[in-house]
Amino acid sequence: MSGINFLAQRNPAAGAHRRFYLLLAATVAAGLAVVLFLSWHIAGQATRQQQLLDLLRAEHGRLDTAIEAGKSQDEKSAALENQRRHLEALQQQRNEATRLLAELARRMPPQVFLTTLVQQGRSFTLNGSAPSHRHVMQLLEALRDADGAFTHIELQEARSAVNTKPASTDPGRLHDFVITAGHRVVAAR
Incomplete structure (x- = not known):
């Protein structure tokens, strides 16, 4: 039998x-x-991004x-x-009371006496006595002529008082009065 060698043909195919x-x-x-290199590169970038994110x-x-x-600090400021x-407002009010009293002292006619002065905000009430009604009117005119320092000046009450003291110690206090007014705020000089 003659044999056919198929190995030679298989070798080229193999x-x-x-x-x-x-x-x-x-x-x-x-x-x-390539996949490992890319995954290593991406992992490195992800690590850098995570570090940057942590820093941020x-x-x-x-x-x-x-x-x-x-x-x-803003709230404290x-x-x-x-x-x-508030302290400036209080200081201004304190100065206003001093100016009010100084202006009243300048405008007060002789022989007119104040018994009480009640101030509420910018308005005040004067109680006092004078030897005659003419002296009370002088006080009202002096307050009105005070270069606008006083406003809404009104005589609320005027009555004759009985003089119970001897004439030598307190002469002529026969008229009691109540005056209400307001005063204007004057800027500090």
Whole structure:
């Protein structure tokens, strides 16, 4: 029997298969290397991004703390400003009372006596006595002529009083009066 050698024909086909499998393995290895390199590169970028994100969060937290401290300082500053304004208003009121008393002392006619002065805000009430109704009218005119320092000047009550004291100690107090008025705020000089 004569034999046919099929091995010679198989060898070239086996070599082609072998080359195909080697090329396939090399392609898979190269693809795997590329995938591993890309995953390593992406992991490195993700790590850098995470570090940057952590840094930004830390800075954001620090800035939030600074902003809260700034708001707290602003609130304290506003409270101090309100206290300063309140103290200035109190000082102004204190100065107004002094100016009111000084102006009343300048305008007070002789022989007119004040028994009480009640001030409520910008209005005040004068109670006093004078030897005659003419002296009370002089006081009203003096208050009206005070260069606009006093406003709404009204004689509320005038009555004759009985003089119970001897004439030598307190002469002529025969007319009691009640005057209401307001005073204007004068800017500090």
